[in-house]
Amino acid sequence: MPGEVVGRIYGDVGLGAFRLTLAHPLERGEYLSVKDEGERDVLCQLDDVQRRSDLSLEKATEMVHGGSVDVQESFYGKARILGYREGGLIRVPQIPFAPGATVHRAQEPLIAEVLGLKTNGNAGAYLGLLRGHDLKVELDINALVQRHVSVLAKTGGGKSYLVGVLLEEFLRHRVTCIIIDPHGEYGSIRYKTEHIPKERAERFHVEPQSFREQVQEFSPDTKLNAEARPLTFSLGHLDARELLLFLGITNVRGYVAPMKSLLDEASQGAEDYTVKDLIRLARGREDGGALFEAIAQRLEYIDETRLLAPKGTSLTELVVQGKMTILNLRGVAPDVQELIVTRVATSFFDQRKRGKIPPLFLVLEEAHNFCPQQGQALSSRILKTIASEGRKFGLGLCVVSQRPARVDKSVLSQCAAQLILQVTNPLDVRAIAQSIEGLTDGMTEIIQGLPIGTCLVTGGGFTTPLFCEVRPRASRHGGESIKIVPNS
Template sequence: MKVVGITTQQEVFIGSKERNFRINEFLIIKDNFQGNLLGEVVEAKTYNRYIPLNIYGDFVDNSVLESLKALGYNVDEDTIFIAKVRLLNEALYPVQTGSDVRLPSFHEVKDLMINAGKEEGLVLGVIRNTDDMATDMDEDLKDILYTFEEGELKPQREIPFILDIKSMHQYPHIGVFGGSGSGKSFGLRVLLEELMLKNIPTIVLDPHYEMDFSNIAGYIKDDSVDFDGKFKCLQIGVHVGVRFEDISAQDLKNLLDAASKLTDAMINVVDVLFKKRDSYMSFSNRLQMLSEAQEEGSIANIQMRIDTANSGEERKAWQERKALYEIYDKNCPNSSVRGISWRLRRLGNEGVFSKDIREIEEGLNNGKLIVIQGSTRILQVFSTYLLNHLYHKRRDYKDALYKKTTAEYFPPFIIVTDEAHNFAPKAFESPSKSIIKEISQEGRKYGVFLILATQRPTLLDETITAQLNTKFIFRTVRASDIQTIKEETDLTFEESKRLPYLRTGDVFISSASVGRTIYARIRAASSSSPYTENPFDELWKKSKEEDEKFLNIIMKKLPVNDTELIHVIADIEKTDKITFTMDGLEEKLNQLVEKNYIKKEETIFGYRYKKI
């Protein structure tokens, strides 16, 4: 392998007669003046004069072909393998043409490839096209993972990709981008598995109810893989919620605004009517009584209600309404009071105020991964309060250490969400977006980090996207998303062209801590999603079960003529408690005939159904 053509300090062309090149593999250029230079293949092609393509002015120019001839390559007869190589570190001078090129050994690239040991780092996958170097790598890096390719587990043959989780202190926050079916959710699952294995406190906002780690993947034969006790799945309104007595007026406004946008007048109603330590019932009743008083229209009408009350209890209730009316009517328009009351009841009916977040806090303190499940809208509402509360709890602890005062310990933690563009949208403001943006900009100082996954990075807030120092980029097809990724990462033009064609599970990892983009494959996940069953397999399986169930019932009654079906229906209703119409039963019988479970024959009295 030789350097050919005109070279620069950043890029060179390399030619070979014996060995084809692979994109993203590493090569060492032995420059006589500058020593060994490490480079990465960014583009590779094969040249043969019998192939009717004009390559001049494209990938290979005339200078490359002339260099090949001068170095002894028979361009007219041989097939020549040519690679464009980009140096990892810019050379002082253009690389000398004719320099020899060789494959590196592991120890020559170890510092570039391995940034953390498997004990303190996250073992996420393998670095593609490093199998040549992996043969002599350290023993403790071999056989530590499997990849899942072509429907089966593959043993590790390449250098492992280990994410240095401690580097997040300097280079915080991770983005996971990829279109549907690209392996994005699979990659996110592997990332969460590693966080659990390291006992790192993590909150996951799960709008799809799929981040459950109870099911071990069917291809895993190792019985030691078990995440039981390392995570909890909690549903909003069932297991967790907001304790109304603990919230502030600002918390309440955030919750109500997430439920439905508040006007300035509504914000004023909350500021005026909400009292510290209010319960859900006390605040709701205050709103209701003020609204009923305002509907009477005047003090005189309310006084008439008091005077004509049928009982002392009713009189007292209208006196309370009158007092509220006198204090708040001028500052709180009736339409705004009713708007707040409606939003409050909506949250109450969804169970938001029926529980508290104590179980979440306990789980984080114990180093667990806590999965919060709910619809996207209810997650937006709940996460607004939850993230504010937990972030400021951690921040208060760190500030207290700096001020040398006392505060209750709260651990550093990571916030993970799928469909992140719904929680921090680019186009408009939302309550959850404000706290996520604050964490993206300041969370590093306090040990609070983000992992944001989305199919549409273009729709994610630009300020937040800019703070994601590590990005996992799976297959992406939309031009606008590819453009956003190119702007926010160091992906080269050649790499961005490959994005629409990446295999499921293959990923570009652009990391500020590494300083370059790595082409990798995510390892096989140890757990599986609850939704791994193919929906068509599910459909056919269910259909077969229904057929077998009906077949067991009807076989006892065969043979039967179509004129006797009414009696069969009555018998089935009596013995099996199943109701059929005439048309329904006949259709089920014909389906069994079609599937060759039973036989249908024509007689002089009509059709007869009988066993085969």
């Protein structure tokens, strides 16, 4: 049974799109249906709406001066044909619709069938509801982990909130995840959200929930991040260059040789040497000099951070089946953050290859810093490798960024699913349009005006891009915007 009649097809009709007159205004993006030659209901989507009138400049001027003017107006639209399902596959009619054919508002069962929305069960990651409908949008978790996903929006657009929703779903489905959390926002997932407005709780079927049992957090700075356990790295596993980066010596030239000689000397003495041993050796050098003293001072600083230890945090502590591990990097210098991401990502990739750790999903917040399009970050190489090869080994990547144009294109284009919230910067809009197949000009325009809480979903088990109203968080969101002026 088709729904209410909303208009009729007019003019030249193509195989992919048609024009229609509308009985009353409809929103862009509305789902429609038209019967084809075989009497099948075909799903279509309104791409553009126009309001035309006979109001001339003269008549409008009359109105300005208080005259009463009779305005005749009508609504027109342009719709795209999405198709119908046959034998599980999406097909589109091979004969154009007849001009004059009636256009209906699409019924929810047809929308669900063609878009591939499950109306029962709870097998996927429940992200929210199809915009304007009561249909659940559930992403295929295997597709996300095997084919990677990106979450893109301008700053404050709702990325972390949406990633939080995704992580709650992963935890419910016992997917092992690791979060690179540069701002320390994700630890709040342990706690129930304080409040979900009744109307939203009922509409989205969400109740407050805590995930305390499944969450663990590590940080190099446990003074600043008190809920975290210490994240440390084995001193003996670092080479001279890596250690210099840990020390914040970025211009390593000149320092590599002295550092190498210190490490050689230390490893001859004892296998599990400490930072203090290195300081002692640096200060005890007879050939002394400014370089050794500079190294000794930096070592003293790093010794306080306790980032380096004879025995670092083991991989089996970090990756636990069915749990979420937050690597909270708040307070850590950017180059040390890069180093940490490089080391952990390299270990995850190597150990997944050997099947030593369970399949996992790696969430990379602020991805533009760890795999930038311009310039090189230490972590770029391993992240590109994971993006292109990770899927073979069950290592999924979730790339999160507020500057899509600044994320390495080869990483972004490997993400087969995209969750896009509002993006306004023209360069970022272009980067998104280039990295997504099947994005229409209409959708690109819509992205620029999306309200908070609505996202465009492409891939992830869906053949057609769709708009989703993100469900409320069950746990607490940690990235609240900070008000400078109270109650503004």
